[in-house]
Amino acid sequence: MSSTSTTTPLAPHPDRLFPADPGARAVARTVYDAVRDLPIISPHGHVDAALIADDQPFPDPAALLVTPDHYVLRLLHANGVGLQDLGRPDHSGAHPLPDGREVWRRLAEHWDDFAGTPVRYWFETELHDVFGLTEHPSATNADEQYDRIAAALATPALRPRALFDSFGIEVLATTDGPADDLAAHARLAADPSFTGRVLPTFRADAVFDPSRPDWRHVVASIGEASGIDTGTHDGLLAALRDRRRYFIEHGATATDTGVLDAGSTPLSATERARIHAAAQQGPSGVTAAEAVAYRHDMLFRWAEMSVEDGLVMQLHPGVLRNHHAPTLERFGPDTGHDLPAVGAFTEPLRPLLEAFGTTPGFHLVLFTVDETVFSREIGPLAGFYPAVYAGAPWWFIDTPAAIGRYRAAVTDSAGFTKTSGFIDDTRAYCSIPARHDMARRADAAYLASLVVTHQLGEEDAVHTARRIVSDIPRATFKL
Template sequence: MPASTDRDPARLLPVDPTVRAIASDLYARVADRPIISPHGHVPPSLLLDDEAYADPVALLMTGDHYVTRLLHAAGVDLADLVVDQSAGRDARAVWRTLAERWHLFAGTASGYWIEEELDGVFGITTPLGHDSADEIFDDIATALARPEFRPRALFRRFGIEFLATTDDPLDDLAEHAALAASDLTGRVVPTFRPDRYLDPDVLAFATNVERLLAATGRPADFAGYLDALQDRRAHFIAHGAVSTDHGVEEMLTLDLDPVAAESLFRDVLSGVADAAQRRAFRAHMLVQMARMSVEDGLVMTIHPGVRRNHSSATLARFGPDTGHDIPVATEFTRGIRPLLEKYGLERDFHLVLFAVDETTYSRELAPLAGFYPSVYLGAPWWFLDAPDAIARHRAAVTETAGFYRSSGFIDDTRAFLSIPARHDTSRRVDAGFLARLVVEGRVRLDAAERIIDDLVDAIPRKVFKL
């Protein structure tokens, strides 16, 4: 398919010509640097099996909630976005559903990323739409049949040096072991994600804990439960893990004495705990996770402030992680104080705090990271990993915390093909932000050059102990 236009090489950079010139030079320094991706959701099986993508839908739509949720908002049934031959929905039909509504994605981060992927990976710059849907589908499908478009080949082409997945504590991590023993360039490691074993409000919590105790041979008391979690953390560390990941709705921590914690554990495990007790247990377990990170060195990341499964009807029909998790207002300073009172001054403890509530950036997160040696600012993520939101984040936190209390970019994606597009977005926005500071006389050019280099390399290496 012939290209209709070329992508602007200065896209996302400031429009002022003086600032743009500096930003272009800064961006050029890092445009082709290797990708360090310390938090994401690409399954390790993708790279281990190295099977060709079935079709453009599997590549660009399946599992990408940024895409499916906006189509759903426009009246498309989520079922119509799933390839199902028995229902008469082949991949081409699903692709046409996206193409015919492509105008809905104008100005969105997901629209920008997909256009970046079509151009950067396949050389397709013809606008997606009703008239071009089939031709673009065929071009992608033809490319996917070639060996250079298999996942491992793309992994090398993207320049991914480090990739973290997100994994259940009871995963045997056999796929990671096989990847580590393979000839894959770059490092793929698991991330310890224990939410379903820490939150009494999770469906089948008691069963999950029983499975954890059985797998580790630990007794069914609180001490045994903690030992079981530590056993599994050690298993993850042995397979290369560098961090733990915790998703909570409320940023609340609580330090209980052992007797109170044991009583609370028995109540939540037996199902008699009330809402206040379950809340207290979640809060205490974050402190326990911090204690374990102090002891075993795993970086602790927390991303609070999301109401999971907001649509009960959608949850019933399609299950969790189907695009209806919605951000809520979040408070950090008071809620995290018990944890920081205990471990905040531990210099080998790394705690990365993410937020979906932008109002916390300058009021709470930057001051916390600007004082506690353990606290780092997580990159804008999820709904805020878009160009303008990344720029707002830099503007809100830099004057208080600087650049070196940040985590480096986090792509947080299930969509493998979007990884380079997302990292490139961050690099362009940071180059523009730094260029403005240079022109305003707030940062020297040589300092800006060092900062842009460190943002994509030294900073994430330090924060995630790579």
């Protein structure tokens, strides 16, 4: 473990992420310049709509930039800092919450451990562009930087809505539970002083898995929200359709679903009714195999509903949640130990795609954290099925290097038009521009590599970059 004590200047380079070769760099610059200032379309993320609606000043720097960001947490944890020292409430009661300033010091001391990582890359841009810092965090300047950020957060320019404008966000999609009343979205829509678009996204993962302890609760809450009895499976489907309509009325254009695998084999009406009824007895009412069969059927139903109501279906299977049970118990979920599993789409999605893969208007965006499926599965699926879009690299692989590998792997089979455009997938509101900028630079670098190897003309590259930032997410997400 090292302690970062020296202070070095922080000045993100205007040519960062561009290729080293001067000729290629010049092309990348031209391509990037054409999209640098285009509005941000963020069709998939985890910012709370109430944050924008309420427009309150952000809390202290650590509570904004460190504690809620599992990218930052996991790397500090890997380097020996306990979560209790990073501001996560310790359910064991063993540790009191540290002061935000203490948390910031931990980050500053370990800044060296972030060297070369994408987290540091976008964090640098954010610290510089949003908070005006000009030095890398270090043990020496930790307190001073903490004070500077805290002071900035107290200014009107750093309120959420002011940032929405200065970030150049045009569309921001949130992620919302199936029984959510979307009050914050409604307030924003009704507020003439706010002209941005903040759209809900329908996400109901708990509904898929009757072996989850919270399944009954969520199913019941959907019943309440819709006024439709969800005690039967048909009732649940009707209630879900109702809730989706409610989301559409509040601006939603998409759903989002995270499941362990992409299995999509439908069940007979009798069979799913039977498992649903059994699950009403609690998680022990169904066998593990029944729970999986129910989940696979529900994924099929999800597509069926999308075909009916037009909501874009986002799917990101393959994440093993809460790998380390003791950490889950002590610090709760989203603490850095959700881990990638082996990905698979071609086989498990076959029933769903046989039914809906060529249905006009159906959009299915596939995300993965297992890079091996880009060239083997996602590219080829998006390169045949009109419904399938190759989702941008996400989570563990939303990095400059992985974006390059994604483009190299997916473009061969699916070109650019069947991709999703960048998604930031973030809770960290202030990182949004830095992340979109990173993606624009990484794509400019990739396009420049095609131009200098004469696989694409420079004008075509500029045109393609614009499509990636603007037309493609609009078309893919029906914005």
